Amino acid sequence: MTKTIYDSVSTLPYVGEKRLEALHQLGIHTIFDLLSHYPTRYEDIQEKDLLEIGDQEKVTLKGNVVSEAVVSRFGPKKNRLSFRLIIDHAVISVTFFNQPYLKNKIVTGEEIAVFGKWDAKRKILTGIKILGSRSDSENGDFESVYSANKAIKQSTILKLITEAFKYYEDYIPEVVPPELRIKYRLISHHDAIYAMHFPASEEQKKQARREVIFEEFLLYQMRMQIVRKKQKAMGxxxxxxxxxTDLRKFIETLPFELTKAQKRVVNEICSDLRQPIHMHRLLQGDVGSGKTIVAAIALYAATNVGVQSALMVPTEILAEQHMESLSELFDPLEVRIALLTGSTKTKDRRLILEQLANGELDVLIGTHALIQEGVSFSRLGLVITDEQHRFGVNQRKLLRDKGKDADVLFMTATPIPRTLAITAYGEMDVSIIDEMPAGRIPIQTSWIKPQNFERTLEFIEFQLRKGSQAYVICPLIEESESMDVKNATDIYEKLTAYYGGRFQVGLLHGKMKSRDKESVMENFKEKSLQVLVSTTVIEVGVNVPNATTMVIYDADRFGLSQLHQLRGRVGRGDKESYCVLVANPKTENGMERMKIMTETTDGFLLSEKDLELRGPGDLFGNKQSGLPNFKIGNIVDDFGALEAARQEANNLINQKDFLLNELYQALREAIGFNELEGLDFN
Incomplete structure (x- = not known):
């Protein structure tokens, strides 16, 4: 049987059932998984002169043992191993904690190398490990540190990787085609993997990382291009x-003129709708940029042709709001529209499903309820998903599959830079609303410490007396022992007591029953509540133009994009609006976020900063978006490589001989022949 790096790790020596289970817990099932289980960091174990070492620096010291190793015990399970080394006429103390078994390795008069942390003041090295001779070390001056678990040690992982190389190094494929290796001056994949685990120098680590990143990005982008090609092939x-003419008349009935950016994206979307190919488009737009109106135009265009549309949103509050605003636009035009959520009464649900199935409904708005069994459309032609990152890949697919060849539009108010969006979401076309409607007044944002909260309450009262309303946002619903954050219940009680009946305070959170949430929101919209204390349930889409003040408690607990979403709940009318961040950040990162929020209201700029500060996981929501967790590459830090990989993947997938050229054999195997089946390369 032919060996491949996709063989099970059980083929290696020293891997029995128990060890196999431990490897599986780390996501290691095949030789490929093991070889690509890269170090999380490297320890510099090269020997240094005592005079070169900084305090608390990790270092390797080599000298002769000049005292017998002594083990002293303190406490039931704690012990300390101590001895002395002489290094260039200087005598230092070495201490190992809870490693008494090392005593047999320490022989008076013999030379020994110890890796540990140096205490410059006390001249003590707290040992981490005793190193063998340099000839025994694969890494030379560096030692790899791996993600491990209780069932398997670092040293065992390194030993198994060494064994994998021994038995499988001739079977490591060169996935990146030769011309790209030459173009980007990449070392071989074999050498890159070896150097990732056993680097001899900083330069070798750098070259290895470049190759590994480019290969994983290329494979990702190839799969994105294949998805795109399949969508066009379905075509x-x-x-x-x-x-x-009808669509233009509808646009003319809107209570305001579209911005240039809105007109541009409407043209892009409507052009897609008229084409006999699937629309698969992402619409990005900052908070308040007018995505809902663009969606309404697309919905009307679909209705005009006689097909049904679905608009799926993540929360009932947002669904109800869309229902309200779209009903106002569509009712005069006799567009039949309905709302379906988890709270829809059984009798109403039955009627809606009946009307949907027999074609009496044109547009259905709803939450996850839209993808439940029993929801059948007569002729679903357009699917719009708002705040698409809140839904899983499979959830979005379930809705799309309720129609035959339905066009798909994803919308998000969590903007990312255009070039990054095009590259990361390689299977979609991207439209961006990068202009705010005329007359929008920038929100004034300030940051205060919790001890000054009383002043904020006075400021809120000043705004309330002018007839405005306010939000106060808290991270938690009830008190938590594990987190020192203000909770919504406490703040609600405090504000109710503070305003003493002068103003009415409401409480809103995700654990409330739907009808109670609806009641609170309705009271807030109708101004019978002046202050709304809420968790982040109001983060997306809530529209109360009379609300002018947003207070966010423990603001440093949120990312920039979420803070921006919350801030976007005010400033929706013609009054000047304010956002007050209440926080006492304990980290530089937290302080930086507060500072950035007070300096800009540009969502695209904030998203760039969020990417820099927190990485792509939080912004894209990897588990939800379908973006993979790259082993080494970072789509922000390594954007140049990601973009280069996108361009090369596009070139490769459009080559007529891609399926036959021997130079692409390893690449085709890595992608998977099932993925390539049925694609037309002519």
């Missing part, structure tokens, strides 16, 4: 030849 999409 017999619905050509929605709506009446252009």
């Amino acid at each position: 017999k999409g619905n050509s929605l030849k709506y009446n252009v």
Whole structure:
């Protein structure tokens, strides 16, 4: 049987059932998984002169043992091993904690190398490990540190990786085609993997990392291009030849003129709708940029042709709000629209599903309820998902599959830089609303410490007396022993007592029953509540133009994008609006976020800063978006490589001989032949 790096790790020596289970817990199932289980960091174990070492620096010291090793015990399970070394006429103390078994390795008069942490004041090295001779070390001056677990040690992982190389190094494929290796001056994948585990120098680590990152990005982008090619190949999409005159008349009825950016993205979307191919488009726009109106135009275009549309949103509050605003736009035009959520009464749900199935409904708005069994459309032609990152890949697919060749539009108010969006979401076309409607007044943002909260309450009262309303946002619903953060219940009680009946305070959180949430929001909209204390349940889409003040407690607990979303709940009317961040950050990162929030209201700029500070995981929501967790590459730090990989993947997938050229054999195998099946390269 032919060996491949996709063989089970059980083929290696020293891997029995128990060790196999421990490896599986780390996500290591195959030789490939093991070889790509890269170090999380490297320890510099090269020997240094005593005069070169900084305090608390990790270092390797080599000298002769000049005292017998002594083990002293303190406490039931604690002990200390101590001895002395002489290094260049200087005598230092070495201490190991809870490693009494090392005593047999320490022989008076013999030379020994110890890796540990140096205490310059006390001239003591707290030992971490005793190193063998340099000839025994694969890494030379560096030692790899791996992600491990209780069932398997670092040293065992390194030993198994060494064994994997011994038995499988001739089977490591060169996935990146030769011309790209030459173009980008990449070392071989074999050498890159070896150097990732056993680097001889900083330069070798750098070259290895470049190759590994480019390869994983190339594979990701190839798969994105294949998805795109399949979508175009499916290609017999619905050509929605709506009446252009009717659509223009609808746009003219809107209570304001579209911005240039809105007009541009409407043209892009409507052009897709008219084409006999699937629309698969991402619409990005900052908070308040007018994505809902763009969605309404697309919905009307679909209705004009006689097909049904679905608009799925993450929360009932947002669904109800969309229902309200779209009903106002569509009712005069006799567009039949309905709302379906988890709170829809059984009798109403039955009627809605019946009307949906027989074609009496044009537009269905709802939450996850739209993807439940029993929800059947007569002719679903357009699917719009708002705040698409809140839904899993499978959830979005379930809705799309309720129609035949339905066009798909994803919307998000969590903007990312255009080039990054195009590259990261390689399977989608990207439209961006990068202009705010005329007359929007920038929100004034300030940051205060918790001890000054009384002043904020006075400021809120000043705004309330002018007839405005306010939000106060808290991270938690009830008191938590594990986190020192203000909770919504406590703040609600404090504000109710403070305003003493002068103003009415409401409480809103995700654990409330739907009808109670609806009641609170309705009271807030109708101004019978002046202050709304809430958790982040109001983060997306809530629209109360009379609310002018947003206070966010423990603001340093939130990322920039979420803070920006929350801030976007005010400033939706014609009054000047304010956002007050209440925080006492304990980290530089937290302080930086507070500072950035007070300096800009540009969501795209904030998203760039969020990417820099927190990485892509929080912004994209990897588990939800379908973006992989790259082993080494970072889509922000390594954006140049990601973009280069996108361009090369696009070139490769459009080559007529891609399926036959021997130079691409390893690449085709790495992608998977099932993925390539049925694709037309002519």
